[in-house]
Amino acid sequence: MAGVRRKYRWPDGKTLTIGARTLVMGILNVTPDSFSDGGAWNTPEKALAHARQMVAEGADIIDVGAESSRPGFVPMGAEEEMERLRPFLETLSGALDVPLSVDTFKAETAAMAAKMGVHLLNDIWGLQYAPEPGKMAAVAAQYNLPVIVMHNQEGKTYTQDIIAAMQDFFRRSIQIARAAGMPEENIILDPGIGFGKTPEGNLTILRRLEELTELDGEKWPLLLGTSRKSFIGAALDLPVTERMEATGATCVWGITKGCGIVRVHDVRPIARMCRMMDAILEAK
Secondary structure, three states, X not given: OOOOOEEEEOOOOOEEEEOOOOEEEXXXXXXXXXXXXXXXXXXXXXXXXXXXXXXHHOOOEEEEEOOOOOOOOOOOOHHHHHHHHHHHHHHHOOOOOOOEEEEOOOHHHHHHHHHOOOOEEEEOOOOOOOOOOOHHHHHHHHHOOOEEEEOOOOOOOOOOOHHHHHXXXXXXXXXXXXXXXXXXXXXXXXXXXXXXXXXXXXXXXXXXXXXXXXXXXXEOOEEEOOOOOHHHHHHHOOOHHHOHHHHHHHHHHHHHOOOOEEEEOOHHHHHHHHHHHHHHHHXX
């Protein structure tokens, strides 16, 4: 695979290499109201069983989230999020053979998760959550954790080219990370498909993904999260339960455009697609 190569090693001995092959991040929603699987894994025991199943099916990372980020969601407070997340992290931390990521944009939740052994932070506001300026980056720097820095914005209107706007957003995120003392190798970019974009905008971003793998002459690893999202429903007129194949198509496309990680619900089939795509790209 072409692209940026990064190797992470954590104090508990777990490792992760970006760039050797496509990595699969399995989604573990422990929310009662997720857009596609809300309530399915709502006890620590169910969550652990599903996480282990995803690892067996090919997940390289498990991403656990306690707050829905579906369209129109109302953010919960950090206290409520931590209360919901804590028993799941107590059960999951140390019980899996792969790194654990937590999906949160709140610094207080991220700090709790870091203390409980989480390996990565997945921030849907890309270190730019307005009520907490600089705080997520400070937590990531304090605990030396990689962060998935996702593009996001309020509203779906852009006053400039959408890719140029996203590049500017990422420049700001990188500046915030540097100011907090985060090592640059701990920054992983995410175009934020489905966040602050129209269905047409999401397709444009996918077509031009390679333009986000390099900023000002510096290459960055890219995570792609398209799983079951509404732009697929808009394109194909399919309900959320019938979007696996189209999700796979976007993941395969993303791999050809330089994405090193895909974040998905349906791990087994999409991990196989990724392995096959890697094999094709590595062929002489």
